[in-house]
Amino acid sequence: MYCPNCNSENNDSAKFCKKCGTPLKKEVSHKKIINSINDEKSSKDDITKYIIIALIIIAIALAGAFAYIGFGNHNDDGQTQVQNNASSSPNPVQSTQSSQPQQSSSAQSAAMDILGGSFSTGSSLSAKTYASIYVGSQHSGEKVIIQIKYSRDGSSLNNGNMVPKTVDSSGYINVKSADSFKYYPDFAEINLFDTNKNLLDTQSVSLSPDSSTQTF
Known part of the structure; x- marks a missing residue:
C-alpha cells in the first residue's frame, strides 16, 4: 500500500504511513472491484432469468386455460345447436301422419x-x-x-x-x-x-x- 501523501510504500495492514504519519485508507484492488461488479451483475442476470422464466410459465398456463375454456364453450354451443336442430326438426313419422288427409x-x-x-x-x-x-x-x-x-x-x-x-x-x-x-x-x-x-x-x-x- 502506498501513502497518498509521500508515496512511500507501507504494509497493507498499516493504518498510518511509516514515513510521514498520514492515515492510510485501505485500498480495494481493481480486480476485487471488477469481481464485485461482475458478481452483482451475475446476480441481477440470474434474477432477470428467473423473472422471465416465471412470466413464460404464467403465459403458458393462461394460454392453456383460455384454450380449455374456449374448447368447452365450443362443445357446449355445438351440443346446444344439435339439440336445437333436433327439437326444431319435425318427426318424420309425425309429419307423414299429419300430412295424410283424414277422411271426413x-x-x-x-x-x-x-x-x-x-x-x-x-x-x-x-x-x-x-x-x-x-x-x-x-x-x-x-x-x-x-x-x-x-x-x-x-x-x-x-x-x-x-x-x-x-x-x-x-x-x-x-x-x-x-x-x-x-x-x-x-x-x-x-x-x-x-x-x-x-x-x-x-x-x-x-x-x-x-x-x-x-x-x-
Whole structure:
C-alpha cells in the first residue's frame, strides 16, 4: 500500500504511513472491484432469468386455460345447436301422419253417386210426388242434401228446395215433394250435395206424364 501523501510504500495492514504519519485508507484492488461488479451483475442476470422464466410459465398456463375454456364453450354451443336442430326438426313419422288427409264425412260423401231410383207421381194430381234415390248401402247413415226440380213441357213445377236427408239402411234417399203439382211432371233434375253444399252428383230423368211409378 502506498501513502497518498509521500508515496512511500507501507504494509497493507498499516493504518498510518511509516514515513510521514498520514492515515492510510485501505485500498480495494481493481480486480476485487471488477469481481464485485461482475458478481452483482451475475446476480441481477440470474434474477432477470428467473423473472422471465416465471412470466413464460404464467403465459403458458393462461394460454392453456383460455384454450380449455374456449374448447368447452365450443362443445357446449355445438351440443346446444344439435339439440336445437333436433327439437326444431319435425318427426318424420309425425309429419307423414299429419300430412295424410283424414277422411271426413265430406270426403266420404264425395264418392257418392246417384246409381238409380224410382219416382211415384201418385194416383191423382192432389197427391205429392215421391222419389227414392239409390246411392248404395255403403253410404248408410251418411247425411246429405238433395234437390229435385220437376218440370212439365219445359215449365218448372216447383222451386227445387234443398232438403237435408240421411241415407237409410238400404242405401236410399227418400224425398217427397213439398206440394202437389198442377200437372204430372215429365222431367226431373236430381242434384246431390254433401253437408257443405258441394255438388256430388247430378242426374236428369225423363218421366211419363201420368200417374205411375217409374224407375231409372
